[in-house]
Amino acid sequence: MKGKATSFDIAHEAGVSQSTVSRALRDSPLVSIETRERIKAIAKELNYKVDKNASNLRQQQSSTLALLLFEDPTSDDSMINPFFLSMLGSITRATAKAGYDLLISFQQFSNDWHADFEDTHKADGIILLGYGDFLDYRDKLEKLEQQNTHFVRWGALEEHNPGVVVGSNNYQGGYNITNHLIDRGRKHFVFIGGADNHSPEFLARFNGFNDALSERGILKPGQTAKHWDAISTETSGYNVCKALLDSGEKVDAIVCASDLIAIGVLSAMKESSYNVPDDIAIVGYDDIPLARFTSPPLTTVKQNTILAGEILVETLIAKIEGRHAKNVLIDADVILRESS
Amino acid sequence: MKGKATSFDIAHEAGVSQSTVSRALRDSPLVSIETRERIKAIAKELNYKVDKNASNLRQQQSSTLALLLFEDPTSDDSMINPFFLSMLGSITRATAKAGYDLLISFQQFSNDWHADFEDTHKADGIILLGYGDFLDYRDKLEKLEQQNTHFVRWGALEEHNPGVVVGSNNYQGGYNITNHLIDRGRKHFVFIGGADNHSPEFLARFNGFNDALSERGILKPGQTAKHWDAISTETSGYNVCKALLDSGEKVDAIVCASDLIAIGVLSAMKESSYNVPDDIAIVGYDDIPLARFTSPPLTTVKQNTILAGEILVETLIAKIEGRHAKNVLIDADVILRESS
DNA sequence: ATTTTTTATTCAAGCGCTTGCTCCAAGTAA
DNA sequence: TTACTTGGAGCAAGCGCTTGAATAAAAAAT
Structure with missing residues (x-):
């Protein structure tokens, strides 16, 4: 046998037509059980595999999903948010389980990628990770929607979201962990992280933080909790904390917008x-794998990344198949460790 | 315009034949510069994108690489070795830069995946990550090679390697970091990690460790250094260390086969x-991002993951294009921090 | 025995592109 | 004028598969 076997080869071998081979391998009831089995046996013997390109072309779809990880051009090249990486695992698995392949790509906003993955038929739909933290994503997403591209985004739910969003309940997470600290008798709170409107996710965490403080009377009515800005890296957390300490601010509890910040x-x-x-008590957010090995082990909020990945994939496939897909908010749990 | 535009649509619009469109978009010199430009303008205006499936089918290739991450079925589901993840970034980038797409998949040995990715024309070649740690990989790899599949593997160089291997110089890394500890006056050494032949990579690190101790007279001739077995997780490192301490063994320096172990x-x-x-001095191996934020910050050996990813991709593409591809050993650097 | 239904298979079109070959007109040489 | 290049473009095959429609054979109904 020279080159790869085609369906014609196995049709010839089985003494049937090529179309029967195609049907048999897809378990079509139009082919009798015996012929089906016979054809499958021959196919296996010749190590025949359906050519994806031909199959995709004919069916006008690719049974492939594209995962686009937003890459912050300003931050260190090699740093990928570990939280997204932990979702990568479950996304990969869920994708495979659903019979799709997964293309992965890091993208910067500057690039004019738009819906290329779907336009070129390389993918049937797109998962967007890390697109929640920047102001200028809206235009791009709206363009995607106009083009009728299938996509799901991981991020915060806002009033009007372009496309479908799956996210974790950041407000509730911030609220719960703050209450935990109040229960432990802390009085002087600071929030470190992007408590500005650049990041709706961090903002939601901060709002939960703020509301908890208000409800429990730590904050007087109308007062807003203290926050220091930081981006989500150890280095930024380290620097901001140094600055905070230098400022002489009285503080016995710090709520960090991410574990990376908390580690810094x-x-x-x-x-x-x-x-x-x-x-002083320190708490983080995300429960990255290493949070339990910091010193002291870090109290944090765990987002269920496994569930998240599965729901993202499920939602995207629903969209692709034309089923109804709605936004999902996933609950987040406080993980108690020794830093609080 | 109903549906996506095809090359016929833009041919019609430009008043030329479809084949001229195809040539123009690929910058063929068979088409005059002016027509080329005109066609490109129209293509952009109609938001035309070459259909990858059709193009791939015709050209009998996919300009896609597959990255297979070995998934240890025995270990925690959500745990992916951060070292591989940091390579993922550079692999993705290098792949994109070379004009290829990247398919990613987690695989277990049990599955009969073999060369599916290439057989089905989903990918032109395969990158194997995490296949260095187990005994039974050889058969599979040899099968791959027999099938003429293009693949590169990240791992240790042994006498006979199926396929092409890119790896880091684990022997040298183990050797250098041990010498560093000896320079610091340490006397009683233990190696924690898979110093058995399950993992050629860990074994090489151990050999470097052992040889350094011998050369510097810490070990008497013929004597072998002490090692305790552990798999590469924090939990395993933690447990083994506890056992080591309980044993009453005299030790003032521990060389861990990975940062994860060291963190435990x-x-x-x-x-x-x-x-x-x-x-007691503790050193790790890998320099995962969090190694500098442990307490105390971890002295470790850094593998150049960025370079590694690039070389893996480059090597694989060389194989695909039929150029000569040879094994590569990448140097590893000791990173001094406060744990030693 | 004849018509209708069911079952199993084949025919043939065509997905959208790339590319070897053919064709034509204008330019150059004889 | 005739013959020969040559640059630019078109023709048409075909990559390997899926699938609606046609056909043939067998079974059931009349």
């Missing part, structure tokens, strides 16, 4: 000889 | 109130 904060605390949690 | 060890040390590095 912990490391600044250690360097300045503060004791966590005795002098 | 650090956490066990902290719990048992040992001071690192005063009582």
